[in-house]
Amino acid sequence: MWDYTDKVREHFLNPKNVGEIENPDGVAEVGSIACGDALKITFKLDENKRIKDARFKTFGCASAIASASALTEMLKGKTIEEAMKITNQDIADYLGGLPPEKMHCSVLGQEALKKAIDSYLGMKEKTTDEEIICECFGVTDKEIERAITQNHLTTVEEVTNYTKAGGGCGKCSDRIKSIIDRVYSKEGQKEQAPVKRPKLTNIQKIKMIEEAIEREIRPSLKHDGGDIELIDVIGNRVLVATRGACASCMASQATLKGFVEIKLKELVSPELVVEEVA
Amino acid sequence: MKTIYLDNNATTMVAPEVIDEMLPYFSDLYGNPSSIHSFGGEVAKKIAEARQKVASLLNADPDEIIFTSCGTESDNAAILSALSLNPGKNHIVTSRVEHPAVKVLCERLATKGYRITELPVDSDGLIDIDAYRRSLTPDTAVVSIMWANNETGVIFPVEHMAYLARERGILFHTDAVQAAGKIPINMRNNQIDMLSISGHKLHAPKGIGILYIRRGTSFSPFLIGGHQEKGRRGGTENVPSIIGLGKACELAYQNLENENGYIKSLRDRLEDGLINKIPRCKVNGHRQKRLPNTSNMSFESVEGESILLLLDQYGICASSGSACTSGSIQPSHVLRAMGVPYTMIHGSVRFSLSKYNTEEEIDFVIDIMPKIIERLRQMSPYWSHEQTACTGV
Numbered sequence: 001m002w003d004y005t006d007k008v009r010e011h012f013l014n015p016k017n018v019g020e021i022e023n024p025d026g027v028a029e030v031g032s033i034a035c036g037d038a039l040k041i042t043f044k045l046d047e048n049k050r051i052k053d054a055r056f057k058t059f060g061c062a063s064a065i066a067s068a069s070a071l072t073e074m075l076k077g078k079t080i081e082e083a084m085k086i087t088n089q090d091i092a093d094y095l096g097g098l099p100p101e102k103m104h105c106s107v108l109g110q111e112a113l114k115k116a117i118d119s120y121l122g123m124k125e126k127t128t129d130e131e132i133i134c135e136c137f138g139v140t141d142k143e144i145e146r147a148i149t150q151n152h153l154t155t156v157e158e159v160t161n162y163t164k165a166g167g168g169c170g171k172c173s174d175r176i177k178s179i180i181d182r183v184y185s186k187e188g189q190k191e192q193a194p195v196k197r198p199k200l201t202n203i204q205k206i207k208m209i210e211e212a213i214e215r216e217i218r219p220s221l222k223h224d225g226g227d228i229e230l231i232d233v234i235g236n237r238v239l240v241a242t243r244g245a246c247a248s249c250m251a252s253q254a255t256l257k258g259f260v261e262i263k264l265k266e267l268v269s270p271e272l273v274v275e276e277v278a
Numbered sequence: 279m280k281t282i283y284l285d286n287n288a289t290t291m292v293a294p295e296v297i298d299e300m301l302p303y304f305s306d307l308y309g310n311p312s313s314i315h316s317f318g319g320e321v322a323k324k325i326a327e328a329r330q331k332v333a334s335l336l337n338a339d340p341d342e343i344i345f346t347s348c349g350t351e352s353d354n355a356a357i358l359s360a361l362s363l364n365p366g367k368n369h370i371v372t373s374r375v376e377h378p379a380v381k382v383l384c385e386r387l388a389t390k391g392y393r394i395t396e397l398p399v400d401s402d403g404l405i406d407i408d409a410y411r412r413s414l415t416p417d418t419a420v421v422s423i424m425w426a427n428n429e430t431g432v433i434f435p436v437e438h439m440a441y442l443a444r445e446r447g448i449l450f451h452t453d454a455v456q457a458a459g460k461i462p463i464n465m466r467n468n469q470i471d472m473l474s475i476s477g478h479k480l481h482a483p484k485g486i487g488i489l490y491i492r493r494g495t496s497f498s499p500f501l502i503g504g505h506q507e508k509g510r511r512g513g514t515e516n517v518p519s520i521i522g523l524g525k526a527c528e529l530a531y532q533n534l535e536n537e538n539g540y541i542k543s544l545r546d547r548l549e550d551g552l553i554n555k556i557p558r559c560k561v562n563g564h565r566q567k568r569l570p571n572t573s574n575m576s577f578e579s580v581e582g583e584s585i586l587l588l589l590d591q592y593g594i595c596a597s598s599g600s601a602c603t604s605g606s607i608q609p610s611h612v613l614r615a616m617g618v619p620y621t622m623i624h625g626s627v628r629f630s631l632s633k634y635n636t637e638e639e640i641d642f643v644i645d646i647m648p649k650i651i652e653r654l655r656q657m658s659p660y661w662s663h664e665q666t667a668c669t670g671v
Contacts, residue, residue: 002583012587018657033660034620036581036600036609040659057659059624061583061600065657168608224393 004062005096011066016073019055028115031108035137035164037064039112043075043120051075051083056112063095063102070094071109084117086110087150088162103162107147133175136168141179148183156180171258200269206233212267217260226252228260236271238264252276279593282639286479287428287456287572287630288597292522293481299525300483303518311515312506321517328524332488335458335527336473338465344489344507345520349455349476350379352489353422355500355511356451356472357383360420361392362498364449367419371448373397373405373434374615379474380422380453381611397423402564403432403616411442420449425457425473429599429612429628430563431572433461437468444469449495455479459530460538460569471495477519481632482526486519533633541631542570544640548629549573551644556651562618562626571631574599574613576622579661580654585627588650594643599626621660 004012024042031038037060046052054072058064071091075083088106092098098106130140147153147162156173159180160166166173200208213230221228227243240260242252253276261274283291309318311325329340336343346352357370357380372384374396388394395413397405405423414421421443426433440450451472454463459480465473472495477486491497491510503512549561558578577585582600589596599610600623608614609623618626629643655661 012584013591015657029659033579033624036620036624038659057657059579059658059660060581062587064581065584 002062002099002102004066004099007070007094007096008063008066008098011069011095012062015065015069017053017055017069018057020057021053021055026116026120028112028119030112030115031060032138033059037061037105037108039064039068039108041068041072041112041116043116045080045120049079051078051080060105060108061102063098063105064108066095067091067098067105067109068112071113075113080117080120083113086113088147089151100158100161103151104164107162111143133179134163134165134168134172137164139163139165144176144179145183148180154180154184169258171262202233205268208268209233209238209264209272212264213260216263216267220259221255226255231277236269236273238272238274239277240274241277282592282594282635282642284629284631284635284639284643285595285597286632287431287628289478289484290481290632291634292478292483293526293529295529296482296522296525300518300522303521308517311517312504325515325517325520328520331524331528331531332475335531336463336465336490337467338490339493341508342465342490342493344491344510345515345523346487346489346511347485347516348487349377349453349474349479350487351500352474352476352487353377353379353451353453354383355489356474356491357387357420357422358500359496359498360449360451360472361387363496364419367417369393369395369415369418371395371397371410371413371418371421371423373399373423375399375403375427375429375432375612376422376424377428377453377455380424384422393417399432399615401617402567403427403430403562403612404564404567405434405439407435407438407442410439414443414446414448416446418443418446418448420451422451422453425452425454425463426461426569427563427612428456429610430574430616431456431569431630432563433457433567433569436470440468440470456569456572459527459534460571462534465490465492472497477523477526480526480530482523483519486516486523488523538570541633541635544635544637545571545573545629545631547637548631548640548643549575551640552647555644555648559651560622562613562616562622573629573631575627575629576613576618577625577627577651578621579658580625580651582624582626584654585625585650588653589643589646592642592646594646597628597630599628600624 021042021044025045027042029040040057043051043054054075056068056072058068074086074094088110091106091109130142133139133141133144144159144163144165151162153159153162156166156176159176166176210230213228217228225244229241229243231239231241256274256276264272307321309321311318311322329343332343333340368391370384370392372380384394397410397413399405423434423436423439425436436452443450449471452470453474455474455476458475471492473490475488478484497510499510501512506512506515553559560576562574562576582598586596586598599613613623613626
């Protein structure tokens with residue numbers, strides 16, 4: 001049983017502002033059914049440019065419903081500038097707090113709000129320089145950075161509680177860790193220029209893949225009685241065949257994606273995709 | 279408000295007869311069964327009786343039964359024993375839908391160099407026997423497959439699977455925590471080497487379990503200490519709970535047939551009622567090959583935790599495979615293994631019944647549930663009213 005506050009229970013049992021406004025000034029839909037929560041908010045301004053009405057529809061747990069209900073209540077009477085200042089912590093505070101594992105519900109509210117305001121201001125949805133870090137839940141580096149700086153998160157587990165990133169297959173936890181490190185090193189010192197990789201010719205790429213398999217990948221697979229063979233490289237598709245214990249192992253798909261592909265992305269080029277051929 | 283308890287796969291009410299049987303062993307008859315004096319000896323006799331009752335439920339011999347602290351201990355003890363007795367073999371066969379007591383243990387063993395085969399299940403939750411047969415190799419030390427799944431109630435053909443393992447000289451363990459007391463188990467009719475049971479799933483208290491070890495099957499103890507349980511499980515016996523479990527097994531045995539007819543009819547009444555009244559819902563798991571008391575249903579476009587908390591407002595207790603209820607971010611590994619779409623997993627609810635449920639209770643749930651689902655669907659961005667066709671079959 002979750003330790004929900006009375007305020008969360010109240011907003012869950014009697015949610016305010018359920019529905020959709022016709023011809024809204026701002027509208028946004030975030031989350032997805034695969035993630036287990038999704039939120040659509042709409043708002044309308046009055047003649048003084050203050051939010052007259054805000055409504056929501058949500059698919060989610062009790063705290064998702066309560067967070068959306070709280071957010072729409074908080075929005076009413078605010079100007080766009082005031083609304084932009086609402087953070088996920090404000091939503092959680094309004095509800096008297098949320099369990100740590102449920103903080104992502106308040107983050108979802110803040111994201112929906114930001115996107116709805118963007119839609120009102122006529123901005124584009126997601127700027128293209130954002131990169132998806134967590135593929136299971138579609139969380140970008142910018143979203144993770146925002147959650148880290150606003151909520152002073154220091155561990156991967158906290159980032160997962162707030163954004164869900166890393167909560168699926170867990171493959172991206174190293175990358176989340178490096179974002180945390182980057183955020184805190186940025187805060188103190190001067191920013192480091194990102195390392196630019198030179199564009200590879202196909203021959204260079206194949207050579208590097210061969211080397212990476214030989215040096216980094218094969219020894220580890222051999223340790224478990226398995227082996228891997230490079231069959232072909234077509235563009236960024238790396239075709240491999242598994243041998244030895246890998247060939248009959250149920251977990252070999254996970255190994256290919258979770259280990260071989262990650263290693264190759266790291267050592268050769270982030271665009272590479274590993275595929276198994278018989 | 280009256281509690282309507284439909285979460286019996288999580289835990290059950292301790293039967294009043296069981297409590298009566300236990301109480302004297304807290305107060306007047308507190309002797310240690312290992313003592314030489316007759317005050318302790320009386321308790322030892324009572325434990326022997328309890329062991330006999332447990333054995334009768336399984337059609338086993340009393341000396342094939344050891345008492346443990348829970349189902350998890352039994353599962354751990356069985357698998358670790360099999361591994362330590364087969365030092366040259368490093369392969370374990372299990373399924374993708376096991377209880378964490380087996381699943382997480384195997385994941386841990388994988389990091390220590392064991393090779394784990396997790397057999398997949400199909401959309402009905404069933405295992406492909408040919409895939410199972412192929413997975414058995416000369417280096418397989420043990421197979422651990424649950425008798426019935428806790429989330430869907432789907433029953434696996436463990437007796438046939440144990441036969442195939444025995445043919446190849448491989449030890450076979452089954453987690454029968456959900457099956458025991460709900461379907462007949464006859465250990466004289468199969469080749470299962472080890473079997474786990476938990477007391478609190480069959481109206482005995484929490485904190486007591488059983489590990490069945492077939493006579494002739496070697497066993498390396500998990501808890502090492504005194505000579506209790508013939509040296510197979512150290513630690514002073516949990517006397518009141520053992521006696522309670524004996525009584526619970528006796529009751530379960532007496533009631534097996536009758537109760538199952540009754541419980542199954544209530545379960546079917548609940549499913550039919552909900553399918554008739556709620557559009558776009560479906561039953562997860564094979565409709566026939568499953569426990570008579572379990573129903574796992576999915577309601578499209580709504581989320582499980584919200585359903586459970588609204589049911590809670592009416593005193594109705596159930597559980598869900600939704601991610602949000604568990605505190606993990608991923609929803610049920612069982613429903614995912616079956617390929618149930620996410621839209622349906624998040625909206626899944628498990629109802630699990632017992633002999634203490636009544637027709638009135640079921641009818642109350644059939645009355646309340648459509649209102650709850652409708653209310654949440656009104657709030658859901660994924661729901662539109664054109665979606666009314668029922669996919670319940």
